[in-house]
Each structure stands twice: as C-alpha cells, then as structure tokens.
Amino acid sequence: MKRNTIRALIILATISILGIAGVQVYWFNRAFDAEEERFNRDVSTALFNVANQFVQISESAIPANNPIKRLSTDYYVVMINNEIDANLLEYLLTTEFEKRSIKVDFEYGIYDCANDEMVYGNYVSFGQDFTKDGTKTLPKWDDQGYYFGVQFPKKATIITNRMGVWIFSSSVLLLVIIFFAYAMFVILKQKRLSEIQKDFINNMTHEFKTPISTIAVSTEVLKNPAIIHQPERLLSYTSIIENENRRLKNQVEHVLQMARMDKTDLKLEKEPISLHAMIDEVLKSMRTNLDENGIELACNLRAQNDQLVGDKLHLVNVLYNLLDNAIKYRGKEPVIHISTYNYKDWLKLEITDNGIGIAKAHVKRIFDRFYRVPTGNIHDVKGFGIGLHYVNLVIKAHGGQIHVASDLGKETTFVVTLKNSLGH
Numbered sequence: 001m002k003r004n005t006i007r008a009l010i011i012l013a014t015i016s017i018l019g020i021a022g023v024q025v026y027w028f029n030r031a032f033d034a035e036e037e038r039f040n041r042d043v044s045t046a047l048f049n050v051a052n053q054f055v056q057i058s059e060s061a062i063p064a065n066n067p068i069k070r071l072s073t074d075y076y077v078v079m080i081n082n083e084i085d086a087n088l089l090e091y092l093l094t095t096e097f098e099k100r101s102i103k104v105d106f107e108y109g110i111y112d113c114a115n116d117e118m119v120y121g122n123y124v125s126f127g128q129d130f131t132k133d134g135t136k137t138l139p140k141w142d143d144q145g146y147y148f149g150v151q152f153p154k155k156a157t158i159i160t161n162r163m164g165v166w167i168f169s170s171s172v173l174l175l176v177i178i179f180f181a182y183a184m185f186v187i188l189k190q191k192r193l194s195e196i197q198k199d200f201i202n203n204m205t206h207e208f209k210t211p212i213s214t215i216a217v218s219t220e221v222l223k224n225p226a227i228i229h230q231p232e233r234l235l236s237y238t239s240i241i242e243n244e245n246r247r248l249k250n251q252v253e254h255v256l257q258m259a260r261m262d263k264t265d266l267k268l269e270k271e272p273i274s275l276h277a278m279i280d281e282v283l284k285s286m287r288t289n290l291d292e293n294g295i296e297l298a299c300n301l302r303a304q305n306d307q308l309v310g311d312k313l314h315l316v317n318v319l320y321n322l323l324d325n326a327i328k329y330r331g332k333e334p335v336i337h338i339s340t341y342n343y344k345d346w347l348k349l350e351i352t353d354n355g356i357g358i359a360k361a362h363v364k365r366i367f368d369r370f371y372r373v374p375t376g377n378i379h380d381v382k383g384f385g386i387g388l389h390y391v392n393l394v395i396k397a398h399g400g401q402i403h404v405a406s407d408l409g410k411e412t413t414f415v416v417t418l419k420n421s422l423g424h
Contacts, residue, residue, distance in 0.1 A: 006191060010184055017180055024173050031166045035159045036073075039102070044068050046096035047078050047150065053092055058082040071141065074155040080146045084110050086120050089148060094124060104158040108150045109138035116140075118149065208251065211244035218244075268311040268397055275306040275340060275347060275418075282319040293327055295334045303340035308347055308418050314394045321387040322414050326353035329412070342420070349416040358406040366404065367392040 051067045058081075067079040093108060109121035118138050138149045152158075160167065218237045221227060227234050279301065283290075290297060326336045330353065337352040358366065369389040395402045398418055406412035 006187070010187075013180065013184075017177055021173060021177065024170060028163075028166050028170055031163055032159060035162050038162075039155065039159055040070065042100040042102055043076060043097075043150075043152075044070075046093075046100055046102065047076055049096050050089070050092045051078050051080060054080050054082065054084070054089075057088070069141070071139070071149075074152045075139065075149060076151075077141045077147050077149045080148065082146060084146060084148055086110055086122075090122060090124065093150065102158065104152055105154050106150055106152050107138070108148055110148045111140065111146065113146060208248065211248050214244045215241050268314065270309050270311055273308055273310055273312050273315065275303065275308060275349065276301050278312065278316060279319060279338060279340075282316060282323065286320070286323060289327060290336075293330060293334065295327060295330060295336055298335060298337045300337070300339040303342050303347055305342055305420050306340060306347065308420055310398045310418070311394075315398070318391050318394050318416070321391050322351045322416075325387065326351060326355065326412075329353065329355040329357075331355045343417075345420055347418050347420050349418070350413055351416075352411055352413040354411045357408045357410045357412055358404070359408040363404060363406055367402075 047068050048066075069077050069079075071077060089108065089110065093106070097103070097106070103126045105123065105125045107121055107123040109118035111117075112119040118140060121138060138151055141147060141149070218241045221237050222234070227237075279299075283297070283299075323336070327334075333354075335354050337350070339350045339352075341348050367388050369386060392402055395416060395418070400416065400418040402417070403415045404412065405415070
C-alpha cells in the first residue's frame, strides 16, 4: 500500500474517532446535566416535605414563598418559621432521602438566630464503615430567620452511579480508541519493517550480483584454450574466482546466521579466552585488507587482565565486524585505534576510526536489524545492515554492553564492555 494511501486512511480514521468521541462527550455532559437536574429536583422535593412536616408538627404558618434555596451546586437551605429540633430534623431528612433513593452522604446544620451562627450539625453516612470526627461549619445565609442547611459533599458520586449505561458506553469507546491507536502503531511499525526488508533485499541483490558477474566474466576468460599458455593471467583469474566465491560464502553465512537467530536464542559455547590473543589473530587475518586500503593501525592493549569466558567464534566475528565497519567507512588518511583496559571487574575494548562518522539522528538505530545509514543513491559501501545487529546480540548474550560515540564527519568509537570472569 502506498504511503499517501496509508496516511489518508489514518487521517480519515482519526477524524472519525475524534468525531465519535466528541459526540460521546457532548451526550455524556447532557446526560450528566439531566441526572444533576433530577437529583436537585428529588432533593428539593424531599426538603419541601421535611419543611411541611415541621410546619404541621409546630402548627406554624406556612411560608408564603418557596422555603428552599440552593446556594451552591451541593448546598441547600430551608426556611422554617419556628425553632428546629435537631434529632427530629435528622430523622425526617434520612427518611425522605431514602424514599427517593438519595443514598448519599450529607451533612446538615441549624442556624442559631440568637448567636448568628450555625450551631449544630452532623455528618450522616449511608456507609456502615464510615467514621467522621465532627462536622465542618456550614456557610450562613443572609436571611435572619430560622433555617437549616444541607450539603452533599459526594453529590457527584450518586450522579455518576445513576449513569451506568453512559459510563459503560464511554468505557467501550475508550477501549476502541486505545485499540485504534495500537492498530495504527502496529500498521506503521509493519510498514517501516516492510520498507527495511525491501531495502535489505535490494542490498542483498546488489551484493550478490557483483561477485556473480565477476565470476561469470572470469569463467568466460578461462574457457579460452590460449590462456593455458599464460600462467600468470590464469592464476590471476582463478584468484578472482576464489576471492569472489569466498565473498559470496561470507554473505550467505551472514544471512543464514541472522535467520537462525530469528528462530532461536543465541547458543554460546563458552571457554577461557585471551582478548589480546583474539585481537592478534583477527588482525593477522585482516592484514591484507588493511594494507590494501592504506590503513594505519595503532594498538594500545594495556589491559592487565585480558581473560574472559565466552564463545570464541562469536567474539571473533564481533571483532571482524567492528574492524570491517571501520575499513568500509574510512576517511582519506585512515587510522584505526584499538585499545583495551580494565575498569573494576570489567574488560573494556575500544575501536576508534577517523572515518566519515555517523549523524546523531542515526546513532541510536545502527544496532537495529537491517538498518543502514541512508546514503541516497550512492552504493559504494557494501553490506546488508545486519553486522552491527549481530554484534549487539553477541555482546548482550555474554552479559556485556556496547556503546557508540560518533558525529557526522568526525571519528567513531565503539566501546565493548565484558566481564573479566564471565561465567564464573
């Protein structure tokens, strides 16, 4: 699928999800307002009945106006034309609230006209395990007559409890949004992996095509019977075929190696190893390659304890890969520095080259499988983008770490850290 098509689908899907979420939020707020209005209506009715019962009990005059005032979203005051019995008030309030299923905690206070303050109050909880140390002072009303105030600290709780269907639908929508975001993440990740694999296949085809073409040309020359009388030329072409064959073999081994590591964990055959001896062995085998590319080598192997326990085959491959990278990305006057040293219980290996360097944006990704630093249409540096990924896997399998420090146009340093007594 084309990039623009995927982008359009993601944009349209995102707009749709946001539209549905916006509609859900709108109707949720409308439902909340409706439930709040219903709650206020139920509370007002209950308080009105309490006021009427006080009037009947005290045989006082019925208030001319509505005795109930809502001073805030959760605070109500009720005018009574007589003194108020606190015990009776609490009983009447509890009874009326229970009739209307208003089973939410509330606190009340009674205004004392003589002292101009709310003198009595209590916190009434419908929960059996609730305890409260006293009641806070409820705000006074400007009116100087007899009245009591009722406040619902947990008003939002009962309103949300009455909105079970809306909360359920909102939760489902939230899960849909999370699933959508995850699906988009997976799609984009798969697309990126697809592009990386496509680049890998292109690189692999390019890498195989060159040696195959070279071998084909060399075999055509060797078919000429006259070449038997030219031993130097014969030896040259047979050497070319041998080198290209070795190159093909190494490339196939790299690909098969990565395929095996995809299927199973890296299995190590550990044995005591001298890091310095391993470095010397690798440098001897790469001497021709180093000389052909005019690379100056500087070694500073100052680790007092270079012993470790690990898989020699894989660790040798690590050294080959790191040095091969330094050779591939060399500068005009290439110099490679190899140094070792001890740090506490760790053995450190540093390989530094003065090559073209790596931009900061790519440093964090160079250990990703198939990843190669973009070079546009320039293909002068060969590779599949699996060498450093393999190096990272091997080092981590040995319980070590690998770090890289680099900047574009400057030197690059790989630091490998392994434990001296690994496996003991």
